[in-house]
Amino acid sequence: MSAAFYQNFKLGVLGGGQLGRMLIQSAIDFNLDVWILDPDENAPCKNIATQFIQGSLTDFDTVYAFGKKCDLITIEIENVNTAALKKLKEEGIEVYPEPQIIELIQDKREQKTFYKNHQIPTADFVLTENREDVRKYITMLPAVHKLGKEGYDGRGVQKITTSQELEKAFDAPGLLEKLIDFEKELAVIVARNAAGEMSTFPVVELVFHPEHNLVEYLFAPARISEQMARDADSLAKKVIEKLGMTGLLAVEMFLTKDGNLLVNEIAPRTHNSGHHSIEANITSQFEQHLRAILNMPLGSTATKIPAAMVNLLGEDGYTGLAKLEGLEDVLAIEGAKVHLYGKKLTKPFRKMGHITIVDQDLNRLKEKVQQAKQTLKIKA
Known part of the structure; x- marks a missing residue:
């Protein structure tokens, strides 16, 4: 397939949000033309995609017509028309992750039943x-x-x-x-290509917003024992293997007070819990996703430097044209890198960007996280 990269190979992505935007940034290194379908005329991918098509992700005809123009289809959001993807696959267009897996994950009831049927520990x-x-x-x-x-x-x-x-x-x-009385919330991103090669990123530790069930920030690697890290790694591999999935899978887990791991939810795409990998790992989650779906050798996921990732959410009480406060002060923090998602309008708790902070010293990293959280505000 590698020769096709230089000869009009079209990668179609369903969804044009921030995940698609960062995927495009990585795809440029592979000379890939990226076509985007998204219902929002001002989607973050609009101005950087090779082709941007405004249209519904859940309408059969729209997804089918879009897919017929592409050589391979992937997703950055699960809420898509899987019937259209199944038909495209039947007609010879590659679709990763596989349509039946997207369909299973779209329904949390099916997802949990899958865990139970395959002896995957869960609540x-x-x-x-x-x-x-x-x-x-x-x-x-x-x-x-x-x-x-x-x-x-x-x-x-x-x-x-x-x-x-x-x-x-x-x-x-x-x-x-x-309800699980857990010690920590963890996540492992695992990749699997069509040849069956698998690779995981080091376990990360998630800290959720107390009210809005969104990741507020994370630490990578997680502050857990080596044995627990190996167990989480093995569990993530078991999930993607049992699914038989090609692509990138984020596996969110609970570490219980009595030392057990339970799978909470999975996402068959690049994920908020892997954004730090752009700066902190040899291969980013976005490059790894491309390598997996294109059946290339998977890249090294080794940690270059410990990192934290802080989500930039729209401030409560503000809706309208986004205004950033404190950007210069955050950029002055050693090891901080700001990623903005190209969203012009802010609203309470909307994901507007993220900050990755790297530092060899964990205590300094924690201090910088608190400083960044308190400094950069997105208002209207």
């Missing part, structure tokens, strides 16, 4: 059909109720701790999952 759960159904499982509280479909970036997840909070349950098909 205890029951499938629920509606709000009334949730009431039958009061003995499972405290728990988390999740929408089966269309939950994203913290939406579609509701914590229910007491019987009085059962009204918060979604009145739609979902799953009720036992």
Whole structure:
């Protein structure tokens, strides 16, 4: 396939957000033409894609017509029309990750059932059909109720701790999952190419926003024992192997208080938990995704330097044209690199960019994270 890179090879990406934007930045090194489909006329990829097409990601005809123009299709968001992708694959166009895997991951109910069927450790759960159904499982509280479909970036997840909070349950098909008393939240990004070669990035430690269920910042590598890191690595490989998936898979896990690992959720694409790899690892997650879907040898994921990643979220109470406060001060922090996503409009907790900070000293790294968090604000 390598010869095709120089002869009009078209990589089609469903979704034109920040993940697509960073994928394009990496694809330039491979001389790849990247075609983007996204419903937002002002999507972050608009001005840097080889071709940008505005259109629905969930409409069969739109996705099919877009895919017919490409040599290979990948995604940067799961909410896409998988029927169209299946037809494209039947007609000889490569699609990675495979359409049936995207379809499975689109539904958290199917995802959790997959773990259970393949002996992948996960939190205890029951499938629920509606709000009334949730009431039958009061003995499972405290728990988390999740929408089966269309939950994203913290939406579609509701914590229910007491019987009085059962009204918060979604009145739609979902799953009720036992609330885990965890020590840390971890993530492993694993890649697998079509030849079956696998490679993982070092485990990262996630810190979530207390209210909005979004990653606020992370540390890489995670502050865990070598044995726990090996166990997390093996678990991520088991998940992608059982799926039989080609591409990049982010595997989010709980490390419980009694030292067990439980898979929480997976994402079949580049992921927020791997952004630091651009600066901190020999190969970035974006390059690794390209290597995997193009069936190239996977790159080294060795850590060059410890890192932290801070998400830049729109400030609460501000909606409108984005204005940055404190950019110069953050750029003055040694080891800080700011990535802005090209989003003109801000709204509360919208992902507007991220900061990666590198430092050999963990204590200095923690201090710089707090400094960056308090300094750079995105308002309107």
